[in-house]
Amino acid sequence: MITIHGYSPSGNCHKLRMLLGHLGREHRWIETDSARGATRTPGYLAKNPNGKVPMLETEDGRILVESNAILVWLAEGTRYFGGDAWQRAQTLSWMFFEQYSHEPYIAVARFVCGWTPMDSERRKDLPRLRERGNQALAVMQRHLETQTWFSGDSYGIADIALFGYTHCAADGGFDLSRYPAVRDWLDRVRDEPGFVAMPPISDDNRNLIAQSC
């Protein structure tokens, strides 16, 4: 059985929980609190020198890191990563967009709001993070005005990758009512068979977010 080392409030980790839910695939989940240093221990760094979650471990101890590469491996041969070479490249294109133009702003704004103290220096970054995050949401809105999914003709791993942090973008101070096609797409994702919602975050994080947005 595969093991996922993941932190439940992380959208990058939640992506894997979503796909495993759709596939009905059994797995072991080791809760790994990256916000409190659990990925910086010598034992963890020996497996993943980049010190991040999620990390997948096979029964015989092989390691795969980077959430979107793990999605590709888990989805290979399933309906969640389909189409011809061109369509699969388009799916990957949205997944690279997610990691370069979306996550570093939308996920990081949420982290700063909910996981750093109210007097953190990092809060000065919020205006720029929100400006760039809104640019990413606008690119998604534009795509979804004419297309149903990001993974080609049907729901798949590009949708899962982008759902990871888009569905909780309000935690970072983003107003999704400005992006109606994105909100409709989030609802379509939630309607997919086997959909798994992110577990609630702690009261501490929720209180910090309430004071930040």
Next chain:
Amino acid sequence: MITIHGYSPSGNCHKLRMLLGHLGREHRWIETDSARGATRTPGYLAKNPNGKVPMLETEDGRILVESNAILVWLAEGTRYFGGDAWQRAQTLSWMFFEQYSHEPYIAVARFVCGWTPMDSERRKDLPRLRERGNQALAVMQRHLETQTWFSGDSYGIADIALFGYTHCAADGGFDLSRYPAVRDWLDRVRDEPGFVAMPPISDDNRNLIAQSC
């Protein structure tokens, strides 16, 4: 014939030139100066709403963006993207590492040094960019102490993706003599058949770099 819209001093664009060189594949290159707004024109944004280079255009007008997704599409079925599903996922893992943990520090430090005025506010970011970039180089060094390539058993698109900005990291103030295995790997890449070097950057950029490092 395919068309690449690319800016020659960009490592992200150079990746495509490298792979096309290895493949001996004919293509049209449209020089697109992203540093001077050529990706923000209405015509360009109509093709790529995210406003970045590189962009691949097919003869019948289909568009593919994100350098690493383009590498996957071009390399599909060739020796540059080989192995089984696990090995291909490892290749993608390094490509996501490159876009998330490497490029935003090493490429951006180089951009700040060579493409912004000496009094730019962005130069205040250089210490943090260099700290995070050195972390990425240390992860690469550790891998290369026991492995020859990032793409599995032989040279391929993960090596090309990481070569893009590693080979010019000194432009951002990084000292590659601290990473001997990385330097040896750069030399191995340069020895690959069909290797294409990045064209020289302009004197203006070179002068700014000389004052910055």
